[in-house]
Amino acid sequence: MEDTPDMKAFNRILGLFTIIAALHGYTTAQTQTGDNARFINQSIPDRMNPGETYNLILTFENTGTTSWDSDYSIRVNSVDQKINSVWSVSEMELGRVIEPGNTSTIELKVTAPSAEGVYPFKAELLHGSNVFGESSKPVEISVSKQVGFNDALNSSAFVEQTVPSEMEAGRPYKVLVSMTNTGKTTWKSGSYRLIMLDASGNPLTGSEWTSYSVSIDEDITPGGTKVFNFDVTPLVAGTYPLQWRMASGDNGLFGDASKTSVVTVKNPVDKKNYGKEGK
Secondary structure, X not given: OOOOHHHHHHHHHHHHHHHHHHHOOOOHHHHOOOOOEEEEEEEOOOEEOOOOEEEEEEEEEEOOOOOEOOOEEEEEEOOOOOEOOOOOOOEEEOOOOEOOOOEEEEEEEEEOOOOOEEEEEEEEEEEOOEEEOOOOOOXXXXXXXXXXXXXXXXXXXXXXXXXXOEEEOOOOEEEEEEEEEOOOOOEOOOOEEEEEEOOOOOEOOOOOEOOXXXXXXXXXXXXXXXXXXXXXXXXXOEEEEEOEEEEEOOOEEEEEEOOOEEEEEEOXXXXXXXXXXXX
16 A cells, blocks of 8 residues: 555654664663662761771662663773773672662772872772762862871762752751761760761851750761751751861861751741631
8 A cells, every 4th residue: 555645744753763762872772771860968088098908988869660680780990981990899799689770789899099180980880890970079089198097097088969949947946967987996986976066067066956965875887878857956046057076086077078958947836826816
């Protein structure tokens, strides 16, 4: 049967699309692999001592349609896309099957280069030899003998936090702050705390909040993550930047600070006037 004009037009469009797709490398085989990944977060110290070993934590979500099995791995690259072996590891299997929709938290043990300098770090996922999905966030790591004793032993990486953007003075509000121990010592209960900071990055003092620090109630070993779940109560109306950082009793503040959350505190509503006309 002879094609109608509409069918001929459709076939011409389909042929044009096929040519364009081929030019851009979008073959049918490629689009059906189903591999995809989203970078979630990472815990990586930005300062290291030469030759020391550190635990790096990276988390990816399987946003594709295929499970990540023994054919999948993670590779350490430099920022310029070249395979980077200065960290003593270049490629490692994921270690377990990750189904679509699930996340994979990968612990990489790396050894800092013996030569001082600033070294780029980035990781990407592989299926066989093919790179797929989002890579980790590129970072520049300073390797130096001048890294202080406290920085070498105690290090933390900010993971995430949940802070209400609006509060009412006098009411408690739930706050969650997650920190990963990227140092070489265990955070001991009673010796390590999460400290609220002022705008200059120093421990906060004053009368605007009921509490300024949260103690650790369990030991957090290197590579472990602590989720601080606590209440804060604002006492004075105003706009405040809220930020936290880890501290040890012996050596003071260390590691990453959390991101800054801006909180607006309002005066409490006078509920005595509710329902009274003209009030």
